[in-house]
Amino acid sequence: MKTLDTFDWVSIGLYFLVLIGIVIWVVKKKQNNTEDYFLAGRNIGWFVVGASIFASNIGSEHVVGLAGAGAGNKLPMLIYEIQAWVVLLLGWVFLPFYARSGVFTMPEFLEKRFDARSRWILSVFSIIAYVLTKISVTIYAGGIVVAALLGIDFWTGAIATVVLTGIYTVFGGMRAVVYTETLQAIILVIGAGVLTVIGLQHVGGWESMTETVGPEYLNMWRSSSDPDFPWPALFITSTIVGVWYWCTDQYIVQRTLTAKNIKEGRRGTIFGALLKLLPVFLFLIPGVIALTLKMRGQLEYDSPDQAFPVLMSNLLPSGLRGLVAAGLLAALMSSLASVFNSVSTLFTVDIYKKLRPNAPEKQLVKTGQIATVIVVIIGIIWIPIMANISGVLYEYLQKVQSYIAPPITAVFLLGIFHKRINAQGAYVTLVVGIIVAAFRIVLELVKGSLDPNGLLFYLGDMNFLNFGAWFFLFCIVLTVVVSLLSKAPSKEKVVNLTFGTITAEEKAANKSSYSWVDITISIVVVAIVVGVMVFFNGK
Structure with missing residues (x-):
């Protein structure tokens, strides 16, 4: 890898100066109440909401990992990156209910719809999950990226990034997070976009690249009997995880709750969905480009996860390389800032x-x-615990969300779509769901010592996508059965919080919050998603 030169450092320096300027401007604004500190005064426009949704999602481990998937024959993982249509669900289906309820957090919504028990479970569970997965993985991956890009040791890079991000999140609150994320999203998109264009020129265009790696390499759909990525389970489980992540997770939904009104919030999700189409071209394709150059003997790297930083340092000109390095730092910092703010909220x-x-x-x-x-x-x-864990667990952490998502997705979906679902059904599903998820994780870790012909080995060894799909079905059935066997919820627990109970006044208000433009762009987003699914079929 080439080291950064003077022009690169000037680019990085300018980026940090602008970042500091934004934070100082935000800190000078009033932050005396919780609505202002945690939800930026609920006064943010659609552009900032959408950019913030995108920047929160794209972390440094995401950039590196997605390029690694492109370089390491894991193209089916692409399905997690074309979930723009699920982001639209947040704006069109979920957000009106969240906005009407006036909540700050997702656990708070569960209390309004069900009871305090569900709120406590989701709160504590979310905080533990954030600290042990999102924060630790982002810091660990970020430390590696910073060390590689800036030529400094891992510890200095990791701690400097965490402390700097922590400072502006503490003092600036949610307003600092969403405005800095907007800047970071712009830098990352421009930098990675330029890298993709230069990379494609370098390999002689798309067709030349396809000839080198083979058309079957660019196939995201494997057979239903594939041991790693059976396509039916891949589609079902990725959708379950998508609904949990994009529509019910505090980390993402908090961005839409900062909006001035439902109209701005929904437009923010539509803009976020448009931006969500970009990672395929900005991060996955550079991974395939890096693999192409490696196969031709023009590039060297040890593991697929190094594909993006190595390609960037070798192909980009001076100055621009620094800008993309700043973009990668931005991705790391925006992810960390989002988690820090969500946990504190x-x-x-x-x-x-x-x-x-x-x-x-x-x-x-x-x-x-x-x-x-x-x-x-x-x-x-x-960090030191993460640093001592092998890459196997890093991959493993990606699977964990397939076990976390089913109970939470089931409770939110049924809670909004079915007024007969009650607090008892939600509570039992969340408790049993967390126990089953933990049980599966333990079985997966100890399956080597289990009887290969036994039930426990079968449950621990089952493909994580198949497990996620069956687990979701189990959670749906459990919620419905427990709810039907217990008392129906009271009227105040369902009015305006479930379909079929929305008042005529609220229906009229919701109808006036969108136009034909919003509907048209949403249809275009869905059409592009279908187009990408058809394009990456290896033919």
């Missing part, structure tokens, strides 16, 4: 405020800041 609104309902607004904001600092410290403490 969950802790303050769902746990601290519940324990101390009379706490003044200023104290709640201060608690959110302290919670962010604690999460930053835990994240740093977790």
Whole structure:
């Protein structure tokens, strides 16, 4: 890999100066109440909402991992990147219910629709999951990226990035997060877009690249009997995970709740869906380009995950290389900032405020800041543990969401679509779901010591996509059966929170919140998704 030169460092320096300027501007604004600190005063426009959704999703491990999938014959993983249509579900289906309920957090919505027990379970579970997966993986991957790009050691890169991100998240709150993410999204898209164009020119165009890797390499659809990516289970489980991640997870939904109104929030999700189409071309294709150049003996790297940084450092001119390096740093920082802010929101609104309902607004904001600092410290403490874990567990962490998503997706979907679903059904499903998810993770870790002909080995060895699909069906049945065997929910638990109970006034308000333009762009997004699915069929 080539090291960064003076022009590259100037680009990185300018990026950080702009970032510091945005944070100072935000900190000077009023942040005295929880709505302002955690939801940016609910006054953000659609462009910033959409850019923030995209930037939150794209972390440095995401960029590196997706390029690695392109370079490492794991093209079926592409299906997780063309879920723009699921992002549309957030704006068209879920957001109106969230906005009407006036909630800050997803656990808070569960309490309004069901009861406090569901809220507590989702709050605590989400915080633990964020700290152990999102934060640790992002810091670990980010440390490697920073070390490789800037030529500094892993620890310096990881800690500097965490501390810098932590500082602006603590002082600026959600407003700092969404505005810095907008800048970061723009830089990342421009930088990676230029790399894709230069890379394709370098390999002699798309057809020349396809000839080198073979057309079958670009096939995201494997047979239903494929041991790794059977296509029916791939489609079903990726959709379940997609609905959980894009439509019910605090990390993403919090961005739409910052919007001025439903109209701006929905337009933000439509813009976010358009941006979500980009990773295929910005990160996956560079991975295939890197593989092409490696097969031709023009590029060298040890593992597929190194494809993006190596390609970037070798192909891009001076100055531009620094801009893309800044973009990668931006991706890392935006992901971390989003998690830090989401964790502090969950802790303050769902746990601290519940324990101390009379706490003044200023104290709640201060608690959110302290919670962010604690999460930053835990994240740093977790680095050496992550650093000692092999790459196998890093891959393994990607599977974990297939076990986390089914119970949460089932409860939210049924809660919104079926008014007969009650608190007991939601509570039992969440508790049983978490136990089953933990049980599957343990079985997967110890399956080597189990009897190969036994049921426990079968459950631990089952393809994670097949397991996710069957687990979701189990959660749906469990929620429905428990709900039907217990008392129906009261009227205040369903009115305006489920389909079929929306008042005429709310229906009229929702109808006036979109136009033919919103519908047309949404249809175009879905058409592009279908087009990508057809294009990557290896023919």
